[in-house]
Amino acid sequence: MDITLVDPKERKASYLVKEGESLTLNLALFDVFSTFEIDVDVERDAHFLGAVADFASGEGKFILNVHLKGEGSSAEVHSAVLTKGDSKKVYETSVYHEAPHTSGLMSNYGITRDASRLTFSGVSEIKKYARSSETHQAAKIIVFDPECDGKCQPILNIDENDVVASHAAVVGKLNDEHLFYMLSRGIDEESAKRLITLGYLKPVEQYFVSEDVRKKIDEAIEGGI
Amino acid sequence: MSTLKIENLHVSVKDVEILKGVTLTVNEGETLALLGPNGHGKSTLLAAIMGNPNYTVTEGSIFLDDIDVLALPVDERSKAGIFLAMQYPSEIPGVNSADFMKAAMNAHREKPMSLFQFYSKLQGAYKEMHIPFEMSNRNLNEGFSGGEKKRNEILQMKLLEPKFALLDEIDSGLDVDAMQVVAKAIGEEQEKGRGFLVVSHYARLYDMIHPTRAAVMVNGRIAVNGGPELIQKIDTQGYEWIRDELGISIEKEEQPMNKVSIGVCATREATKDK
Numbered sequence: 001m002d003i004t005l006v007d008p009k010e011r012k013a014s015y016l017v018k019e020g021e022s023l024t025l026n027l028a029l030f031d032v033f034s035t036f037e038i039d040v041d042v043e044r045d046a047h048f049l050g051a052v053a054d055f056a057s058g059e060g061k062f063i064l065n066v067h068l069k070g071e072g073s074s075a076e077v078h079s080a081v082l083t084k085g086d087s088k089k090v091y092e093t094s095v096y097h098e099a100p101h102t103s104g105l106m107s108n109y110g111i112t113r114d115a116s117r118l119t120f121s122g123v124s125e126i127k128k129y130a131r132s133s134e135t136h137q138a139a140k141i142i143v144f145d146p147e148c149d150g151k152c153q154p155i156l157n158i159d160e161n162d163v164v165a166s167h168a169a170v171v172g173k174l175n176d177e178h179l180f181y182m183l184s185r186g187i188d189e190e191s192a193k194r195l196i197t198l199g200y201l202k203p204v205e206q207y208f209v210s211e212d213v214r215k216k217i218d219e220a221i222e223g224g225i
Numbered sequence: 226m227s228t229l230k231i232e233n234l235h236v237s238v239k240d241v242e243i244l245k246g247v248t249l250t251v252n253e254g255e256t257l258a259l260l261g262p263n264g265h266g267k268s269t270l271l272a273a274i275m276g277n278p279n280y281t282v283t284e285g286s287i288f289l290d291d292i293d294v295l296a297l298p299v300d301e302r303s304k305a306g307i308f309l310a311m312q313y314p315s316e317i318p319g320v321n322s323a324d325f326m327k328a329a330m331n332a333h334r335e336k337p338m339s340l341f342q343f344y345s346k347l348q349g350a351y352k353e354m355h356i357p358f359e360m361s362n363r364n365l366n367e368g369f370s371g372g373e374k375k376r377n378e379i380l381q382m383k384l385l386e387p388k389f390a391l392l393d394e395i396d397s398g399l400d401v402d403a404m405q406v407v408a409k410a411i412g413e414e415q416e417k418g419r420g421f422l423v424v425s426h427y428a429r430l431y432d433m434i435h436p437t438r439a440a441v442m443v444n445g446r447i448a449v450n451g452g453p454e455l456i457q458k459i460d461t462q463g464y465e466w467i468r469d470e471l472g473i474s475i476e477k478e479e480q481p482m483n484k485v486s487i488g489v490c491a492t493r494e495a496t497k498d499k
Contacts, residue, residue, distance in 0.1 A: 176278065181315040182325070184275050185381060186303035186332035195328060199319020199364070 002209045006216070007031045007056070014039040015048075019070060022047040026208045030220055033058035033089055044070030044099075051207035052079035055220035057087045064093040068102035068130075076105040080204035082197075082220075083116035083148070094123040095137075097130040106137040109200045112148040121153035124167065126160050134164040141171045142200060144193060197221060227253045227290050227306070227388045229274075229420060234285035236266075236273045243269045245445035246285070253388055256421040258431055258456055261442035262464050262475060267424045268312060270442070271391040274422075275309040276302050289388070304333055306388030310378035310395050316366040322377075323347060323361040330384055346384060354380045355406050371398030379410050389420040396430040408433035428460035443467060444476045 002024035003015075011034065017023045025040075025048070033056035042048045048066060066075045077093050095104035108120045120139040141150030152169035174193065182192040201221050205214045229251045236244035243266045251257050259267050273280045274287055276299040287294040292305055317325075326347060331337040338346075351358045354376045366374050375395055382390050392411075396404055411434050415421065425431065431453070439455035440447050441464070448467055449455065458466070468474050 175315075177315050178317045180277055180299060181311070181317065182320075182329075183299035184303055184309055184311075185325075185329035185385065186300050187325075187328050188300045188332065191328050191332070195320045195324060196317075198324065199317075199321065203319075 002026065004028075004208075004210050004213060006213060011035060012037045015041070017042045017046040017048050017073075019043045020045050022049070024049045024207070024209060025051070026210065026213060027052045028208070028213050028217060029054040029056040030216065031056050033060055033062075033087060035060040035062070037063045038065070040064070040066045040075070042066065042068050042070065042073040042075055045072040046070060047073070048075040049207060050075070050077040050079075050093075051204055052077075052081070053201070053204050053208070053213075053217045053220070054079065054081045054089070055217075055223075057085055059088045061090045061092060064091075066093075066095045066104070068095065068097050068104065068133075069099060070102075071099045072101045073099065074103040077107075078204050078207050079108045080201040081108070081110040081118060082113070082201060083110070083118045084113045085116060086114070087116040089117070090119045090121065092121050092123075094125065095135060097124075097126040097133045097135060100129065100131045101133065102130060103134040104136070106139075108137075108139040108152075109204070110139075110141040110150060111144065111197050111200055112141060112150045113144045115145070115147040117149050117151075119151040119153065120169075121151075121155070123155045123157060124165065125157040126163050126165070128159040131160050131162040133160070136166045138168040139170070140168075140200070142196065143171065143173050227420070228288075229307075229389050229422075230286075230288045231270075231274070232286050232288075234270070234273065234287065235283045236269055237281045237283055238269065238279060242283070243280075243445055244273065247442070247445070247447055249440060249447055251389060251420045251422050253420045254415075254418045255438060256415060256423060256434060256436040258436035258439040258453070259422055259424045259442060260439060260456065260459055261448075263426075265442050265475075266445045267442050268393050269445075271309055271393050271422065271424060274302075274391060275299065275307060300332065303329075303385070303387075308382050308385055308387035308390045310375075310382055310390065310392045312393040312397070314366050314374045314378055316364075316369070318364055318367055320365045322363055322365050325365050326361070326381065326384060329381070333385055350380050350383050353383070353406075354410060355403075356380065372400060372403045375399055376403060376407060379407050383410060383414065386417075387419065389422065390414065392421065392423045392425075394424055394426070396425050396427055404430065404433070428456055431456045441467065443473055448473050 004026040006028045040048050075095055083089055110118045112118045122137055124135040124137050126133050137154050139152040143150045150171045152171055154167040154169050156165050156167055205217050208214050231249045234244050234247040261267050289305055327343055436453050439451055441449040
């Protein structure tokens with residue numbers, strides 16, 4: 001089953017992915033960013049795929065909690081976030097492994113511009129009895145302007161020995177060597193940033209089911225540069 | 226015919242003066258082999274011409290005909306017709322090779338190309354450089370082997386059609402077959418009348434691309450200018466004779482291999498702890 005939400009009015013939602021089923025949740029924000037709270041429970045051998053593309057402006061906290069309740073359940077969450085102006089966004093995406101043989105993957109990509117702030121903080125938690133589980137999270141933010149700021153706080157809470165886990169976080173300015181390389185081919189600085197923005201934000205499109213929404217994301221990337 | 230004219234160029238890296246008054250002229254249609262021991266400023270000269278921000282020009286001038294190159298930002302230098310094939314091309318995560326090439330090629334023309342025109346050019350160039358076309362869909366240089374990166378540099382040179390191409394150790398990391406592909410591509414551009422300034426440590430590349438002139442850089446200056454026979458002489462005799470015949474002592478001996486080897490920029494290494 002798949003659900004597509006574009007700038008939803010309802011800021012709170014919860015979903016249950018039943019045994020053996022799979023749910024794709026596509027959430028696209030172009031308008032106003034404010035606090036969101038989404039809870040997802042995933043039962044035995046069920047799969048949850050969450051994709052968030054966020055180009056909205058505003059302040060707030062985006063909270064997504066995925067509970068892998070059933071044995072063999074899995075979840076992946078991919079987000080691409082652009083912050084501009086004086087927006088302040090905090091993303092708290094967490095995956096809780098509450099049963100054996102569960103797997104979780106989170107990848108968060110962000111671009112910050114102007115005087116905006118972006119934080120990715122996520123918890124990957126593996127409970128004591130959730131043996132043979134696997135959890136990975138990665139967060140990357142590029143900070144384009146001197147006034148803006150990005151933070152990544154990936155947290156792993158692991159209470160079980162028999163697990164595979166990794167986390168990676170990178171916050172960086174546009175790399176000088178990379179910029180020089182692109183400039184030396186005649187590409188100006190704005191276009192170079194545009195190419196990097198595309199590279200960071202466009203990959204999330206592959207998880208979106210609706211062609212229309214993918215187009216809107218394309219436009220938002222173009223417009224955001 | 227265009228001319229690239231460098232006069233009394235002084236360049237520092239982190240306050241260490243590397244170039245101490247380089248004067249050199251390259252004409253379109255010429256291929257100048259730039260020789261010299263490691264760490265004496267060859268790569269620094271090429272980087273300074275392109276405008277690498279880590280290299281500070283403290284004195285002197287670079288002119289491309291009547292264009293003051295030093296007054297131009299890096300992207301404008303490229304558009305004026307200068308191309309640098311880098312010794313260590315950057316891997317740029319997230320940037321798609323084909324998107325990058327399209328942006329670069331369009332930056333060099335007044336009107337953007339049609340998609341069809343772009344793809345046929347791109348495809349032709351990949352074929353010529355013996356690079357699988359699927360690689361145009363990969364991130365720029367990411368996960369490319371050393372040889373693939375170098376071929377990708379020449380591919381970009383072909384597509385951007387510069388007046389002057391500066392090649393910084395384009396042959397390092399290339400196997401014999403790839404070397405032939407690269408040399409052939411350079412040969413074709415030579416026939417189109419482009420100017421080349423080529424840095425290499427190996428006579429093998431020079432044998433294939435037939436430089437018209439050679440210059441030897443020692444202690445941050447051009448110590449000797451001459452014909453292609455200089456290359457042969459250095460290949461067989463090294464740099465010792467410069468001291469004996471010209472009375473120029475080589476201030477810094479070639480670094481031992483364990484310090485400066487493939488994958489290390491000699492200038493960066495020399496200025497590291499200063």
